[in-house]
Amino acid sequence: MKKTVLITGATSGIGKATAQIMAKNQYKIILCGRRSDRLATLEKELSEFTEVHSLCFDVRDKEAVAENIKALPADFASIDVLINNAGNAHGLDPIQTGDLDDWDAMIDINVKGLLYVSKVVIPIMTAKKSGHIINIGSTAAKEVYPNGNVYCGTKHAVDAITQGMRIDLNPFGIRVGAIHPGMVATEFSEVRFKGDVDRASNVYKGFDPLQAEDIADIIHFVVSRPYHVNIADLVVMSTAQASSTIVRREI
Numbered sequence: 171m172k173k174t175v176l177i178t179g180a181t182s183g184i185g186k187a188t189a190q191i192m193a194k195n196q197y198k199i200i201l202c203g204r205r206s207d208r209l210a211t212l213e214k215e216l217s218e219f220t221e222v223h224s225l226c227f228d229v230r231d232k233e234a235v236a237e238n239i240k241a242l243p244a245d246f247a248s249i250d251v252l253i254n255n256a257g258n259a260h261g262l263d264p265i266q267t268g269d270l271d272d273w274d275a276m277i278d279i280n281v282k283g284l285l286y287v288s289k290v291v292i293p294i295m296t297a298k299k300s301g302h303i304i305n306i307g308s309t310a311a312k313e314v315y316p317n318g319n320v321y322c323g324t325k326h327a328v329d330a331i332t333q334g335m336r337i338d339l340n341p342f343g344i345r346v347g348a349i350h351p352g353m354v355a356t357e358f359s360e361v362r363f364k365g366d367v368d369r370a371s372n373v374y375k376g377f378d379p380l381q382a383e384d385i386a387d388i389i390h391f392v393v394s395r396p397y398h399v400n401i402a403d404l405v406v407m408s409t410a411q412a413s414s415t416i417v418r419r420e421i
């Protein structure tokens with residue numbers, strides 16, 4: 171029987187690439203995001219391979235999160251795999267000049283949003299005593315870099331929450347793990363720099379960065395291990411990257 175996977179942040183980057191690879195590997199897909207036009211286009215594309223259902227909500231809105239997931243049609247309701255991927259950085263400023271709205275956005279989306287979605291999905295998994303939760307952290311979960319203060323704080327929180335989930339859900343046989351990518355060329359930096367495309371593209375200039383498909387491929391590998399194997403914590407960087415701040419660039 172096909173497994174059902176719910177992917178947050180499926181309209182772009184890592185989430186979209188994950189939906190594409192999972193669809194081609196015969197998982198039923200629940201796509202989540204705020205941009206309904208993109209959800210509709212991707213749903214149409216992936217329906218060629220598998221059953222797809224889209225949910226349009228903001229992960230910051232806990233009522234909308236609960237209403238949408240609880241109203242899933244019966245053939246999508248028994249979620250087997252949750253990929254908590256929705257998230258972004260907002261701004262890159264020293265702590266003394268950081269923007270309160272940016273801080274709110276990162277904490278509300280990356281941390282509270284992940285919790286709101288998990289809160290609704292976990293009872294589905296505990297009831298059937300099986301499931302798999304993958305939280306997308308970052309190298310920013312493992313180290314702090316200049317001006318990364320609050321974004322790194324949110325990803326450190328994702329790391330800690332993942333460990334807590336793994337402990338608390340252990341009695342239910344639920345697999346929990348985190349994948350921590352380094353620099354991936356997605357819309358991430360465009361969001362961080364509020365649409366400044368030139369500044370965003372400079373982030374990935376002069377080296378071969380990870381692509382969304384690289385992380386999606388790893389997510390599929392992690393999910394498709396035999397059930398007794400839980401890949402608990404995985405850090406993935408481009409070969410050119412040695413740490414958050416050390417990148418071998420040829421420019």
Ligand code: NDP
Nearest residue numbers: 179181182183184203204205228229257308354356357358
């Ligand atoms: P993208 O900007 O390409 O994708 C972000 C996704 O998150 C979009 O689908 C967006 O959908 C969704 N999202 C953002 N805010 C909300 C919200 N409030 N409610 C619902 N969905 C939301 O970035 P990436 O694919 O790179 O990022 C995915 C994850 O990977 C994030 O958690 C990020 O922190 C992490 N990551 C990224 C790295 C990178 O270098 N790119 C490296 C390490 C980790 P929509 O706007 O339609 O709602």
Ligand code: 8X3
Nearest residue numbers: 308309310352353414
């Ligand atoms: C995204 C990668 O280096 O901007 O998490 O933190 S980085």
